Amino acid sequence: MNNATRNPDQIPPTIVLVTGPSGAGRSTAINALEDLGYEIIDNLPLSLLPRLLDGPPPSRPLALGLDVRNRDFGTNALIETIDQLAGRTDQHAQVLYLDAEEAALVRRYSETRRRHPLAPAGSPMAGIARERELLVPIRARADVLIDTTDLSPHDLKAEIEQWFGTAEGRQLGVTIHSFSYKRGLPRGMDIVMDCRFLRNPHWVEELRSLDGRDAAVAAYVSEDPRFNPFFERIKSLADLLLPAHQDEGKAHLSIGFGCTGGQHRSVCVAERLASALAQDGWPVSKRHREMERHDLHVPRSKEQPD
Structure with a gap:
C-alpha cells in the first residue's frame, strides 16, 4: 500500500x-x-x-x-x-x-x-x-x-x-501471466482472460505431463476451432490498449490468462501473446505462476485436470 x-x-x-x-x-x-x-x-x-x-x-x-x-x-x-x-x-x-x-x-x-x-x-x-x-x-x-x-x-x-520512471521516452512494460483459477487471480492484474473453454490437453495421456510451452501441447490447443478467433481478438485488444496506456503515462501493464490448473491452456495462450507482442517491439516478461510453484514434469492425477 x-x-x-x-x-x-x-x-x-x-x-x-x-x-x-x-x-x-x-x-x-x-x-x-x-x-x-x-x-x-x-x-x-x-x-x-x-x-x-x-x-x-x-x-x-x-x-x-x-x-x-x-x-x-x-x-x-x-x-x-x-x-x-x-x-x-x-x-x-x-x-x-x-x-x-x-x-x-x-x-x-x-x-x-x-x-x-x-x-x-x-x-x-x-x-x-x-x-x-x-x-x-x-x-x-x-x-x-x-x-x-x-x-x-x-x-x-x-x-x-x-x-x-519518467513517462517521456519510456516504453510501457508488459507482463503476461498464466495461472490456475483454483488458486485465485494473481495480484495486480489489469486484464484477465479465461481460457477454460479451449480443448484440454489434460485428457490426452501423452500431453498430460507436459505444459503449454511444449510444441505438441501448443498445437493441440491451437487446433481448437475457437482458438484463432479468440487469439486474434486478444491481440487486436492489446494493439489498441497498450499504446493508449503508454500515452497516459502508465509504466506497466499486467495481462493474465487462467485455466483450471494453470499448466496447459493458459500457458499456451500466454506464450503466444508474449511472443507476438515482443515481435511488435514491446518489452515483455512472462510469469507462469503454477509452474513456479510445482515441478510440472511429474505427471498429475486425473483428479486434477488443467
Missing part, C-alpha cells in the same frame, strides 16, 4: 533516499532504480553526503541506499539529512520507504537464514522489532511508502517504475 498517489505529470526526483527495515526489499528497489537510469550509491556514510551534494551536479538522478548497516546511521542524523535536502533549491529529493509486516520479515529471514544486522548473534525477530522501532520517525517522513508484504520482486519493480 502506498501513502500517496502519483500525479502522472509529476517530475521525478533527482535524489531518492531508499530506506526501510532489513528484508523489506531495499536491494530490489535499488536495482529497479538503477534499471531506470539512476546512479546508485549504497550504504554511503551520512557524514559524506554533504560533500557529495556540494560537488559537481550529477549527470543523472541519484539513488542512495540507507539503512542500519550504514557506518554512522542514526535516526536523528537521517532526519537532519532529510531536512537539509528539503531546504535545497538545486535538488528535488524524495524518501522512499520500503516496509513489510513483521511476520513477512521473519519469514524472509528464516528462508534465507541471514543474520539480522541488529541481532547478529540472536534471533532475527529481536533485531526486526528493534529496527522497526528505530525507524518509526523515518517512516513518518516518507514521501513514498510501499508495503512489500504481498509483493514479489517483479511486483515491487513495477511499483518503482510507476513512481520513479
Whole structure:
C-alpha cells in the first residue's frame, strides 16, 4: 500500500533516499532504480553526503541506499539529512520507504537464514522489532511508502517504475501471466482472460505431463476451432490498449490468462501473446505462476485436470 498517489505529470526526483527495515526489499528497489537510469550509491556514510551534494551536479538522478548497516546511521542524523535536502533549491529529493509486516520479515529471514544486522548473534525477530522501532520517525517522513508484504520482486519493480520512471521516452512494460483459477487471480492484474473453454490437453495421456510451452501441447490447443478467433481478438485488444496506456503515462501493464490448473491452456495462450507482442517491439516478461510453484514434469492425477 502506498501513502500517496502519483500525479502522472509529476517530475521525478533527482535524489531518492531508499530506506526501510532489513528484508523489506531495499536491494530490489535499488536495482529497479538503477534499471531506470539512476546512479546508485549504497550504504554511503551520512557524514559524506554533504560533500557529495556540494560537488559537481550529477549527470543523472541519484539513488542512495540507507539503512542500519550504514557506518554512522542514526535516526536523528537521517532526519537532519532529510531536512537539509528539503531546504535545497538545486535538488528535488524524495524518501522512499520500503516496509513489510513483521511476520513477512521473519519469514524472509528464516528462508534465507541471514543474520539480522541488529541481532547478529540472536534471533532475527529481536533485531526486526528493534529496527522497526528505530525507524518509526523515518517512516513518518516518507514521501513514498510501499508495503512489500504481498509483493514479489517483479511486483515491487513495477511499483518503482510507476513512481520513479519518467513517462517521456519510456516504453510501457508488459507482463503476461498464466495461472490456475483454483488458486485465485494473481495480484495486480489489469486484464484477465479465461481460457477454460479451449480443448484440454489434460485428457490426452501423452500431453498430460507436459505444459503449454511444449510444441505438441501448443498445437493441440491451437487446433481448437475457437482458438484463432479468440487469439486474434486478444491481440487486436492489446494493439489498441497498450499504446493508449503508454500515452497516459502508465509504466506497466499486467495481462493474465487462467485455466483450471494453470499448466496447459493458459500457458499456451500466454506464450503466444508474449511472443507476438515482443515481435511488435514491446518489452515483455512472462510469469507462469503454477509452474513456479510445482515441478510440472511429474505427471498429475486425473483428479486434477488443467
